[in-house]
Amino acid sequence: MRTRAFRFIFSVVEFGSDEEEVKPPQKLEAYSIEFKLKVVKHAKEISKHSANIKYGVSRSCVQDWVTLESKLHQIQNSSPVIKFKKKPQGGGxxxxxxxxxxxxxxxxxxxxxxxxxxxxxxxxxxxxxxxxAPTTVCQKPPSNYVQQIVDFLLYITDIQRKHK
Structure with missing residues:
Protein backbone atom coordinates (compact mmCIF):
# COMPACT_ATOMS: atom_id res chain seq x y z
CA MET A 1 0.00 0.00 0.00
CA ARG A 2 2.75 2.41 0.91
CA THR A 3 4.67 1.68 -2.25
CA ARG A 4 1.77 2.66 -4.52
CA ALA A 5 1.19 5.91 -2.66
CA PHE A 6 4.91 6.62 -2.61
CA ARG A 7 5.20 6.01 -6.38
CA PHE A 8 2.27 8.33 -7.08
CA ILE A 9 3.69 11.11 -4.90
CA PHE A 10 7.14 10.63 -6.40
CA SER A 11 5.78 10.86 -9.96
CA VAL A 12 3.84 14.05 -9.14
CA VAL A 13 6.86 15.67 -7.50
CA GLU A 14 9.27 14.56 -10.24
CA PHE A 15 7.22 15.56 -13.28
CA GLY A 16 5.29 18.47 -11.80
CA SER A 17 1.65 19.25 -12.32
CA ASP A 18 -0.16 19.67 -15.63
CA GLU A 19 -0.55 23.41 -15.06
CA GLU A 20 3.15 24.06 -15.58
CA GLU A 21 3.14 22.41 -19.02
CA VAL A 22 0.43 24.63 -20.50
CA LYS A 23 1.84 26.88 -23.21
CA PRO A 24 0.12 29.92 -24.67
CA PRO A 25 -1.06 29.51 -28.27
CA GLN A 26 1.38 30.64 -30.92
CA LYS A 27 0.21 33.70 -32.85
CA LEU A 28 0.48 33.70 -36.62
CA GLU A 29 2.10 36.68 -38.27
CA ALA A 30 1.25 38.36 -41.55
CA TYR A 31 4.25 38.56 -43.87
CA SER A 32 4.62 40.79 -46.92
CA ILE A 33 4.98 39.31 -50.38
CA GLU A 34 8.51 40.68 -50.72
CA PHE A 35 9.52 38.92 -47.49
CA LYS A 36 7.95 35.65 -48.66
CA LEU A 37 9.79 35.82 -51.98
CA LYS A 38 13.06 36.55 -50.18
CA VAL A 39 12.53 33.45 -48.01
CA VAL A 40 11.65 31.34 -51.08
CA LYS A 41 14.80 32.52 -52.88
CA HIS A 42 16.94 31.59 -49.87
CA ALA A 43 15.18 28.21 -49.59
CA LYS A 44 15.85 27.41 -53.25
CA GLU A 45 19.49 28.54 -53.14
CA ILE A 46 20.50 26.91 -49.86
CA SER A 47 17.76 24.88 -48.13
CA LYS A 48 14.34 25.17 -46.56
CA HIS A 49 15.78 24.39 -43.15
CA SER A 50 18.30 27.25 -43.29
CA ALA A 51 15.57 29.64 -44.49
CA ASN A 52 13.50 28.51 -41.54
CA ILE A 53 16.29 29.30 -39.08
CA LYS A 54 17.56 32.51 -40.72
CA TYR A 55 14.18 34.25 -41.10
CA GLY A 56 12.42 32.74 -38.06
CA VAL A 57 9.54 31.28 -40.04
CA SER A 58 8.13 27.80 -39.53
CA ARG A 59 9.27 25.17 -42.01
CA SER A 60 5.69 24.45 -43.09
CA CYS A 61 5.28 28.11 -44.10
CA VAL A 62 8.48 27.95 -46.13
CA GLN A 63 7.26 24.79 -47.88
CA ASP A 64 3.90 26.39 -48.66
CA TRP A 65 5.53 29.53 -50.02
CA VAL A 66 7.85 27.50 -52.26
CA THR A 67 4.85 25.73 -53.80
CA LEU A 68 3.01 29.05 -54.21
CA GLU A 69 5.99 30.91 -55.68
CA SER A 70 4.39 31.53 -59.09
CA LYS A 71 1.26 32.98 -57.50
CA LEU A 72 3.39 35.21 -55.27
CA HIS A 73 5.18 36.56 -58.35
CA GLN A 74 1.82 37.22 -60.04
CA ILE A 75 0.59 39.17 -57.03
CA GLN A 76 3.83 41.12 -56.86
CA ASN A 77 3.61 42.08 -60.54
CA SER A 78 -0.06 43.06 -60.31
CA SER A 79 -1.35 46.48 -59.33
CA PRO A 80 0.20 48.01 -56.20
CA VAL A 81 -3.19 48.38 -54.53
CA ILE A 82 -3.81 44.62 -54.45
CA LYS A 83 -0.44 43.92 -52.80
CA PHE A 84 -1.30 45.72 -49.59
CA LYS A 85 -4.95 44.70 -49.25
CA LYS A 86 -5.66 42.11 -46.62
CA LYS A 87 -9.46 42.16 -46.89
CA PRO A 88 -11.79 42.32 -49.88
CA GLN A 89 -13.65 45.49 -50.67
CA GLY A 90 -17.01 45.93 -49.01
CA GLY A 91 -15.90 45.00 -45.51
CA GLY A 92 -18.29 42.05 -45.28
CA ALA A 133 -43.37 28.21 -54.61
CA PRO A 134 -46.73 28.28 -52.84
CA THR A 135 -47.70 24.85 -51.56
CA THR A 136 -51.47 25.26 -51.98
CA VAL A 137 -53.59 26.99 -54.53
CA CYS A 138 -56.10 29.44 -53.14
CA GLN A 139 -59.47 27.69 -53.15
CA LYS A 140 -62.79 29.43 -53.54
CA PRO A 141 -64.97 29.38 -50.42
CA PRO A 142 -68.19 27.36 -50.61
CA SER A 143 -71.32 29.20 -51.69
CA ASN A 144 -72.98 28.93 -48.26
CA TYR A 145 -69.89 29.50 -46.10
CA VAL A 146 -71.52 32.31 -44.09
CA GLN A 147 -74.34 30.02 -43.02
CA GLN A 148 -71.86 27.26 -42.09
CA ILE A 149 -69.87 29.65 -39.88
CA VAL A 150 -73.05 30.81 -38.10
CA ASP A 151 -74.13 27.20 -37.52
CA PHE A 152 -70.69 26.31 -36.13
CA LEU A 153 -70.73 29.26 -33.70
CA LEU A 154 -74.23 28.31 -32.49
CA TYR A 155 -73.07 24.73 -31.98
CA ILE A 156 -70.07 25.87 -29.90
CA THR A 157 -72.20 28.15 -27.69
CA ASP A 158 -74.67 25.30 -27.07
CA ILE A 159 -71.85 23.00 -25.96
CA GLN A 160 -70.47 25.70 -23.64
CA ARG A 161 -73.90 26.18 -21.98
CA LYS A 162 -74.33 22.43 -21.41
CA HIS A 163 -70.95 22.04 -19.72
CA LYS A 164 -71.22 25.10 -17.48
Whole structure:
Protein backbone atom coordinates (compact mmCIF):
# COMPACT_ATOMS: atom_id res chain seq x y z
CA MET A 1 0.00 0.00 0.00
CA ARG A 2 2.75 2.41 0.91
CA THR A 3 4.67 1.68 -2.25
CA ARG A 4 1.77 2.66 -4.52
CA ALA A 5 1.19 5.91 -2.66
CA PHE A 6 4.91 6.62 -2.61
CA ARG A 7 5.20 6.01 -6.38
CA PHE A 8 2.27 8.33 -7.08
CA ILE A 9 3.69 11.11 -4.90
CA PHE A 10 7.14 10.63 -6.40
CA SER A 11 5.78 10.86 -9.96
CA VAL A 12 3.84 14.05 -9.14
CA VAL A 13 6.86 15.67 -7.50
CA GLU A 14 9.27 14.56 -10.24
CA PHE A 15 7.22 15.56 -13.28
CA GLY A 16 5.29 18.47 -11.80
CA SER A 17 1.65 19.25 -12.32
CA ASP A 18 -0.16 19.67 -15.63
CA GLU A 19 -0.55 23.41 -15.06
CA GLU A 20 3.15 24.06 -15.58
CA GLU A 21 3.14 22.41 -19.02
CA VAL A 22 0.43 24.63 -20.50
CA LYS A 23 1.84 26.88 -23.21
CA PRO A 24 0.12 29.92 -24.67
CA PRO A 25 -1.06 29.51 -28.27
CA GLN A 26 1.38 30.64 -30.92
CA LYS A 27 0.21 33.70 -32.85
CA LEU A 28 0.48 33.70 -36.62
CA GLU A 29 2.10 36.68 -38.27
CA ALA A 30 1.25 38.36 -41.55
CA TYR A 31 4.25 38.56 -43.87
CA SER A 32 4.62 40.79 -46.92
CA ILE A 33 4.98 39.31 -50.38
CA GLU A 34 8.51 40.68 -50.72
CA PHE A 35 9.52 38.92 -47.49
CA LYS A 36 7.95 35.65 -48.66
CA LEU A 37 9.79 35.82 -51.98
CA LYS A 38 13.06 36.55 -50.18
CA VAL A 39 12.53 33.45 -48.01
CA VAL A 40 11.65 31.34 -51.08
CA LYS A 41 14.80 32.52 -52.88
CA HIS A 42 16.94 31.59 -49.87
CA ALA A 43 15.18 28.21 -49.59
CA LYS A 44 15.85 27.41 -53.25
CA GLU A 45 19.49 28.54 -53.14
CA ILE A 46 20.50 26.91 -49.86
CA SER A 47 17.76 24.88 -48.13
CA LYS A 48 14.34 25.17 -46.56
CA HIS A 49 15.78 24.39 -43.15
CA SER A 50 18.30 27.25 -43.29
CA ALA A 51 15.57 29.64 -44.49
CA ASN A 52 13.50 28.51 -41.54
CA ILE A 53 16.29 29.30 -39.08
CA LYS A 54 17.56 32.51 -40.72
CA TYR A 55 14.18 34.25 -41.10
CA GLY A 56 12.42 32.74 -38.06
CA VAL A 57 9.54 31.28 -40.04
CA SER A 58 8.13 27.80 -39.53
CA ARG A 59 9.27 25.17 -42.01
CA SER A 60 5.69 24.45 -43.09
CA CYS A 61 5.28 28.11 -44.10
CA VAL A 62 8.48 27.95 -46.13
CA GLN A 63 7.26 24.79 -47.88
CA ASP A 64 3.90 26.39 -48.66
CA TRP A 65 5.53 29.53 -50.02
CA VAL A 66 7.85 27.50 -52.26
CA THR A 67 4.85 25.73 -53.80
CA LEU A 68 3.01 29.05 -54.21
CA GLU A 69 5.99 30.91 -55.68
CA SER A 70 4.39 31.53 -59.09
CA LYS A 71 1.26 32.98 -57.50
CA LEU A 72 3.39 35.21 -55.27
CA HIS A 73 5.18 36.56 -58.35
CA GLN A 74 1.82 37.22 -60.04
CA ILE A 75 0.59 39.17 -57.03
CA GLN A 76 3.83 41.12 -56.86
CA ASN A 77 3.61 42.08 -60.54
CA SER A 78 -0.06 43.06 -60.31
CA SER A 79 -1.35 46.48 -59.33
CA PRO A 80 0.20 48.01 -56.20
CA VAL A 81 -3.19 48.38 -54.53
CA ILE A 82 -3.81 44.62 -54.45
CA LYS A 83 -0.44 43.92 -52.80
CA PHE A 84 -1.30 45.72 -49.59
CA LYS A 85 -4.95 44.70 -49.25
CA LYS A 86 -5.66 42.11 -46.62
CA LYS A 87 -9.46 42.16 -46.89
CA PRO A 88 -11.79 42.32 -49.88
CA GLN A 89 -13.65 45.49 -50.67
CA GLY A 90 -17.01 45.93 -49.01
CA GLY A 91 -15.90 45.00 -45.51
CA GLY A 92 -18.29 42.05 -45.28
CA UNK A 93 -21.35 44.08 -46.20
CA UNK A 94 -23.87 42.32 -48.46
CA UNK A 95 -23.82 43.19 -52.13
CA UNK A 96 -26.72 45.38 -53.19
CA UNK A 97 -28.50 44.72 -56.48
CA UNK A 98 -27.55 48.13 -57.89
CA UNK A 99 -23.88 47.42 -57.14
CA UNK A 100 -24.17 44.00 -58.72
CA UNK A 101 -25.89 45.38 -61.81
CA UNK A 102 -23.31 48.14 -62.18
CA UNK A 103 -20.42 45.64 -62.20
CA UNK A 104 -22.05 42.64 -63.88
CA UNK A 105 -23.81 44.25 -66.83
CA UNK A 106 -20.66 45.42 -68.68
CA UNK A 107 -19.01 42.04 -68.06
CA UNK A 108 -22.05 40.20 -69.41
CA UNK A 109 -22.05 42.27 -72.59
CA UNK A 110 -18.28 41.95 -72.93
CA UNK A 111 -18.26 38.16 -72.61
CA UNK A 112 -21.52 37.60 -74.45
CA UNK A 113 -22.99 35.52 -71.63
CA UNK A 114 -26.44 34.02 -72.08
CA UNK A 115 -27.92 31.90 -69.30
CA UNK A 116 -30.19 29.04 -70.29
CA UNK A 117 -32.85 27.50 -68.08
CA UNK A 118 -30.66 24.46 -67.42
CA UNK A 119 -27.69 26.64 -66.48
CA UNK A 120 -29.87 28.55 -64.02
CA UNK A 121 -31.18 25.34 -62.42
CA UNK A 122 -27.66 23.92 -61.98
CA UNK A 123 -26.43 27.26 -60.60
CA UNK A 124 -29.25 27.36 -58.04
CA UNK A 125 -28.59 23.77 -56.94
CA UNK A 126 -24.81 24.28 -56.77
CA UNK A 127 -25.12 27.41 -54.61
CA UNK A 128 -27.95 25.99 -52.49
CA UNK A 129 -30.54 28.56 -53.57
CA UNK A 130 -34.22 27.69 -53.59
CA UNK A 131 -37.07 29.24 -55.49
CA UNK A 132 -40.01 29.14 -53.14
CA ALA A 133 -43.37 28.21 -54.61
CA PRO A 134 -46.73 28.28 -52.84
CA THR A 135 -47.70 24.85 -51.56
CA THR A 136 -51.47 25.26 -51.98
CA VAL A 137 -53.59 26.99 -54.53
CA CYS A 138 -56.10 29.44 -53.14
CA GLN A 139 -59.47 27.69 -53.15
CA LYS A 140 -62.79 29.43 -53.54
CA PRO A 141 -64.97 29.38 -50.42
CA PRO A 142 -68.19 27.36 -50.61
CA SER A 143 -71.32 29.20 -51.69
CA ASN A 144 -72.98 28.93 -48.26
CA TYR A 145 -69.89 29.50 -46.10
CA VAL A 146 -71.52 32.31 -44.09
CA GLN A 147 -74.34 30.02 -43.02
CA GLN A 148 -71.86 27.26 -42.09
CA ILE A 149 -69.87 29.65 -39.88
CA VAL A 150 -73.05 30.81 -38.10
CA ASP A 151 -74.13 27.20 -37.52
CA PHE A 152 -70.69 26.31 -36.13
CA LEU A 153 -70.73 29.26 -33.70
CA LEU A 154 -74.23 28.31 -32.49
CA TYR A 155 -73.07 24.73 -31.98
CA ILE A 156 -70.07 25.87 -29.90
CA THR A 157 -72.20 28.15 -27.69
CA ASP A 158 -74.67 25.30 -27.07
CA ILE A 159 -71.85 23.00 -25.96
CA GLN A 160 -70.47 25.70 -23.64
CA ARG A 161 -73.90 26.18 -21.98
CA LYS A 162 -74.33 22.43 -21.41
CA HIS A 163 -70.95 22.04 -19.72
CA LYS A 164 -71.22 25.10 -17.48
Missing amino acids: RPLMFKDFDRHAKPKKDEVGFKASRGWLERFLVHHNFRIR
